Amino acid sequence: MRDHPLVQLTLARMREFYREPEAIFWVFGFPIVLAFALGIAFRNRGPGELRVAVLRGAGDSAVAAALARAPGLTAALLDSGEARLQLRTGRVALLVVPGDPVVYRYDSTRTESRLARLEADEVVQRARGRADPARVTDQRVTEPGSRYIDFLIPGLLGMNLMGSGLWGVGFSVVQARTKKLLKRFMATPMRRSHYLLSFILSRLVFLFLEVAALVGFGWWMFHVGVRGSFGAVAFITVLGALSFAGLGMLVASRARTIEAVSGLMNLVMLPMWILSGTFFSYARFPDAMQPFVKALPLTALNDALRAVMIDGSRLSALGASLGIVTAWGVVSFVVALQIFRWR
Amino acid sequence: MLAPPVRCAGLAKRYADVVAVAGLDLTVNARECFGLLGPNGAGKTTTIEILEGLTAPDRGEVEVLGMRWTGGANARALRERLGIQLQDTQLAEKLTVEETVRLFRSFYRASHSVEEVLGLVGLEEKRAAWVGKLSGGQKQRLAVACALVSQPELLFLDEPTTGLDPQSRRQLWDVIGRFRAAGGTVLLTTHYMEEAERLCDRVAIMDHGKVIALGTPRSLIASLGAEHVVEFALADGATRAPSPSELAALPGVRAVRPGLDRTALTVAEVHRAVPALLGLLERRGAELSLLATHHATLEDVFVSLTGRQLRDA
Numbered sequence: 064m065r066d067h068p069l070v071q072l073t074l075a076r077m078r079e080f081y082r083e084p085e086a087i088f089w090v091f092g093f094p095i096v097l098a099f100a101l102g103i104a105f106r107n108r109g110p111g112e113l114r115v116a117v118l119r120g121a122g123d124s125a126v127a128a129a130l131a132r133a134p135g136l137t138a139a140l141l142d143s144g145e146a147r148l149q150l151r152t153g154r155v156a157l158l159v160v161p162g163d164p165v166v167y168r169y170d171s172t173r174t175e176s177r178l179a180r181l182e183a184d185e186v187v188q189r190a191r192g193r194a195d196p197a198r199v200t201d202q203r204v205t206e207p208g209s210r211y212i213d214f215l216i217p218g219l220l221g222m223n224l225m226g227s228g229l230w231g232v233g234f235s236v237v238q239a240r241t242k243k244l245l246k247r248f249m250a251t252p253m254r255r256s257h258y259l260l261s262f263i264l265s266r267l268v269f270l271f272l273e274v275a276a277l278v279g280f281g282w283w284m285f286h287v288g289v290r291g292s293f294g295a296v297a298f299i300t301v302l303g304a305l306s307f308a309g310l311g312m313l314v315a316s317r318a319r320t321i322e323a324v325s326g327l328m329n330l331v332m333l334p335m336w337i338l339s340g341t342f343f344s345y346a347r348f349p350d351a352m353q354p355f356v357k358a359l360p361l362t363a364l365n366d367a368l369r370a371v372m373i374d375g376s377r378l379s380a381l382g383a384s385l386g387i388v389t390a391w392g393v394v395s396f397v398v399a400l401q402i403f404r405w406r
Numbered sequence: 407m408l409a410p411p412v413r414c415a416g417l418a419k420r421y422a423d424v425v426a427v428a429g430l431d432l433t434v435n436a437r438e439c440f441g442l443l444g445p446n447g448a449g450k451t452t453t454i455e456i457l458e459g460l461t462a463p464d465r466g467e468v469e470v471l472g473m474r475w476t477g478g479a480n481a482r483a484l485r486e487r488l489g490i491q492l493q494d495t496q497l498a499e500k501l502t503v504e505e506t507v508r509l510f511r512s513f514y515r516a517s518h519s520v521e522e523v524l525g526l527v528g529l530e531e532k533r534a535a536w537v538g539k540l541s542g543g544q545k546q547r548l549a550v551a552c553a554l555v556s557q558p559e560l561l562f563l564d565e566p567t568t569g570l571d572p573q574s575r576r577q578l579w580d581v582i583g584r585f586r587a588a589g590g591t592v593l594l595t596t597h598y599m600e601e602a603e604r605l606c607d608r609v610a611i612m613d614h615g616k617v618i619a620l621g622t623p624r625s626l627i628a629s630l631g632a633e634h635v636v637e638f639a640l641a642d643g644a645t646r647a648p649s650p651s652e653l654a655a656l657p658g659v660r661a662v663r664p665g666l667d668r669t670a671l672t673v674a675e676v677h678r679a680v681p682a683l684l685g686l687l688e689r690r691g692a693e694l695s696l697l698a699t700h701h702a703t704l705e706d707v708f709v710s711l712t713g714r715q716l717r718d719a
Contacts, residue, residue, distance in 0.1 A: 071512035075501060082500040242496035250458055250490040251513040252482040406460065
């Protein structure tokens with residue numbers, strides 16, 4: 064059993080991987096570093112304090128004092144030149160010019176500025192004696208799964224499956240080809256199917272560790288949970304890993320040099336890094352692009368992972384996404400086999 | 407009677423703009439060590455890779471161990487019986503010697519144990535070392551170990567000792583010697599004369615994709631009609647140099663080959679030719695800067711056939 068060619072080929076794959084410290088970092092360390100950095104940078108703090116400037120002049124101190132008392136606002140008295148500069152550079156969200164009428168200067172395309180205008184106007188109107196006719200109370204809630212990190216972890220998982228699938232398979236195949244190792248194997252009775260299967264098997268072994276590391280880190284550091292079943296997550300990640308292994312095989316099927324395959328990999332991966340909703344929602348792209356974006360394998364994989372991890376969906380509800388992922392894998396693999404350069 | 411281990415006829419292969427093999431017939435007999443000898447670009451590697459079933463010829467017939475390269479199960483059955491070392495394979499650097507041999511061993515039904523094959527090539531002490539840490543000679547012996555692990559009947563070696571130091575070369579020769587002693591047949595390519603003379607029962611000298619001479623090393627050298635080569639060069643260049651016809655008229659001289667920096671004479675009797683040469687030079691007032699004699703080698707055979715040196719041809 065131990066000396067079965069498939070076992071030996073798979074062991075060789077795995078040894079070559081774990082004896083390469085750089086590879087370990089890029090597969091296991093990098094996504095965790097990325098999750099950590101982005102999770103910290105975009106943690107939910109609310110909008111924070113908004114800085115508002117009041118132009119020096121008649122009645123300025125009364126307005127500034129009223130603004131400063133309002134929760135969520137700080138006010139500064141500034142001269143006209145300084146006020147313009149700070150407004151332009153975004154250090155104040157709004158410039159209030161006291162008088163009659165009161166003038167608000169701000170950039171209406173900035174969310175912060177519009178918020179500051181609403182808050183400041185509230186203060187100004189009440190100071191002039193406005194009374195609110197309706198009684199209201201606030202109830203603040205934080206919905207689990209609504210934070211950025213909850214969105215990010217499944218995306219990073221998908222991106223990692225793509226990266227290690229493409230690099231893990233594509234790079235090794237082309238390296239074996241440039242070093243004439245592939246040709247040497249062809250000079251033995253080795254079965255080609257064993258060679259290709261060994262990539263799939265070693266991917267599956269490392270896949271388990273990759274997923275466990277990232278999901279475990281997300282849960283431990285940011286309490287990112289999995290709402291759906293772990294079985295569903297396992298199924299989707301295995302499917303994704305196989306699909307990207309197929310794509311990796313396709314990318315590597317003809318390339319003769321490492322440079323050529325690196326270029327092809329980036330050509331394949333770069334659009335998906337940007338378009339497939341790893342770091343931000345792909346809904347931001349124009350409607351005309353949506354059919355294309357949704358047809359990408361990483362988009363479908365990310366959608367499926369988020370549906371299970373955030374919304375707790377069942378696999379049966381994910382037919383379309385899983386279908387896209389499977390189709391990419393099967394088509395790539397079949398084409399790769401047809402055009403594969405075995406020497 | 408059993409089919410010869412290798413038989414090919416009318417082999418031809420051309421790449422886009424180069425004719426690599428231009429009509430080649432060979433037969434390698436059982437238990438023989440057969441050498442393909444020739445300069446770089448002579449078509450040795452293309453020829454051996456066609457015989458190994460790795461390259462399809464444009465024309466010609468190949469029979470290896472009585473079988474043809476037809477692909478599929480047939481080819482796999484044939485590969486079970488061959489040992490192949492390729493010229494430029496780089497084995498995975500991060501695998502150990504033992505892991506590498508075990509990997510190749512797993513491809514074959516019948517095979518040596520890892521211990522046996524490492525013993526055959528003298529790498530027992532390196533079994534736990536990473537391939538990347540081995541010396542050039544050790545890597546080459548490992549490549550041969552991967553070829554021997556299948557207990558092959560026929561061993562193909564493509565430039566097995568190129569780039570190795572003399573000691574590593576001799577170690578590899580010993581490995582090949584032991585394989586032959588156990589009854590194996592070897593087909594190897596080389597551009598080292600010494601290696602061909604030392605290892606091979608028969609040699610085919612190749613140039614421009616063709617066999618230009620075939621025979622035992624001894625018979626090829628004997629075909630020069632003389633057993634020694636005298637080389638000389640003059641300190642003051644060509645002005646006082648004797649003409650080729652004068653040299654050819656000296657006693658015992660069979661052939662004259664003027665070269666760029668020296669002139670080579672093929673001679674039957676050194677003890678008569680050298681004094682006559684010195685006398686001739688003295689009469690012309692020419693001053694010697696170099697005088698050397700050596701037994702004729704396959705190199706001299708190649709030079710006499712092509713007018714070029716093997717090494718820089």
